[in-house]
Amino acid sequence: MNDVMANSMLDEDLQGIRDMARKFSDEKVAPTALELDQKHEYPLDLMKELGELGLLGCCIPEAYGGSELGVLAHSLVIEEISRNSGTLGLAIDAHTSLGMMPVLFGGSEEQKQQYLTPAAQGHEIFAFGLTEPHSGSDAGGAKTTAVLDGDEFVINGSKSWITNTGVASSYNVCCKTDPSASGSKGLSLILVRGGTPGFEIGKPETKLCVRGSNTAQLFFNDCRVPKENLIGEINRGFPLFMKGLDEGRIAISALSIGLAQGVLERAVRYAKDRYAFGQPITAYQGVSFMLAEMETQIAACRALCYTVAKMNDAGIPYSKEAAMLKNAAGEMCNEVCYKAMQVLGGNGLSEEYEVERFYRDARLNTIGEGTTEICKMVIARYTLNDY
Template sequence: MSATASEVSQMKTMIRNFVENEVDPYAQQIEDENHIPQHLVDKAKELGLFGLSIPEEYGGIGLNATGKAIVLEQLGRTHNGYVSLISAHTGIGSTGLVRLGSEQIKQKYLPDMAAGNLIGAFALSEPGAGSDATNLSTKAEKKGNKWILNGLKHYITNGPIADVITVFAITDKEKGAKGGITAFLVEKDFPGFSVGAEDKKMGLRGSHSSQIIFEDCEVPEENVIGQVGMGYVSALTILGEGRVGLAARAVGSSEKLIEMSARYANERVQFGKPIAVNQGIQWMLADMATETEAAKQLTMKAASLIDEGKKAIKEASMAKMFASEVFNKVADKAVQIHGGMGYIAEYPIERFYRDARITKIYEGTNEIQRVIVAKHILNENKI
């Protein structure tokens, strides 16, 4: 049973208050220390944020795609590194298990994931398999009642702290993406699993990513997610929903930047008057607000289609592509409106500007999103 509209509305208000009153005051500390204070993680657990998309029967809140987008939009208003920890877990880190896992592994893992006691991650990318996600080199071979994994994943969000990871590996090289890739749920304590080098990134401080290494890693056969060989299809399903969540976060960040920019424009006086009276500033704010609203509508449409049981692959790609590009444009204009202050690290504008850039790259580059959208349009209009 999903949360009601009234419950989602109440949660929206609660999350808005939470990020403004409890997370924002620690945003600069997160930035300076590259670490999220434990009390903020504990508060997220208390609010049920780690179980946003996990059904109630497993201890989660069980929001549908629309409800989740509404919540993630509010979370997007605060430090993006903090939000990334939560959204990587509730999105691509757990969606596969919720949608495709057997009842046995759902019962085993989902309650602790919903409580935030087990942190999830998603491991698809490899040095030779980024945008070309089918070019995997990580292999899995069946031996008795176990699968033996060998390979390397990289840029894995939550990699250094994850307890359970959805991992994709080649199980039949001849079939490749058409029946030869399988998804597995791997625990960090399985023999042969290790965490590699941690990434030093431009932004998203407090959110850590790293290599994940498999050296004869032993995975029980019951930890296959979905059907053997159908992992690539599973990946597309998981990423589709994840892209809607990412778009929602980008919308929330854009809305926050617009508010900060408008307030600053009203307060900043130059040549004896607030800069808000200048047409150049007004036009920037108008473009920022209009494009953000358009991104929001695209995002909610994609979420609505998912809730109706439709694939919405094209719409999810549209939302992710457009919302991330709007976020980057809004961040750029916010820096311009704030002038020198927008470039200073002690102020949040500079942080949002750096954090925006990755949104056009991860969970599928925007170039790949355009390819996906175009393919759907061409297929829909075949003569």
């Protein structure tokens, strides 16, 4: 892989993190990625090892067990891991960007000490529960309620499509706490610990993509949690998790870029060895141009990703740019995987050659954490205002 362009945007510390994540990805993630996908098995041991290496806590201050390196470092980790496994890339994203970040943004000192420290070190896993059976893109439409009764919130309702279920110890659950408030108002973020009475996890979704990442429904039936588990202010949950989602859009874009890079590497290796009509297929422009287009598309999204991550790390607002990145990277990832499959011909459809897994995993990336259409809606709002 040629890192010249990427290195021009990264200092030595960031290159070091990237190289460390790449080594881990190639040595530890690659050998089991296909098997975990086939068995729909969660990569818990790998999550723990990533925590021990400090690679889950890049965005978390040292005071709470993190390495405080920032979102760009975090996105480099996700990119490198996703070069071999979309499943693990998503598990990290849900744990860190969606799970830990809202606690960092809005949690009390005690909550940060109690929940972030073990999570940053990989001893505990986080999950984030926003989506419901009848509301996904319409994030403000959540119907799960939390009613204060004495010193406890009583939660009733359900969530769907939640990543890291079963293995997570902490679930950030978005609840309506003011039923009289409309839309995204009157929502709060409440932390529910796994195993709390009244909280149950449904059977795992059998899904097309990221098959090892444990997706399921959450059910709350008079589930009582201490009122101290409120993250941030009551009825002010929406801005909190939207801030987490902005950051999550950088992370899931890094996942797109990693998947696309991984599939390009596999396609190039294959194409160099594959002969047709007496020549390697790379001798045909129909094939080599596809590879050229793939590399160009990836490089463009990577440059955008690093730029948006740097905006975050510099404290510059970036909601529009995060949506542009998510939109571009998600679509790019699918196009690149499509082309890689074309380069491999029939073997592209075989599990054995892995491109098939990347092609499936890519489908997540135009849907999760804001569909392509929702991202365009966000961008257009800014565009119409900016000009």
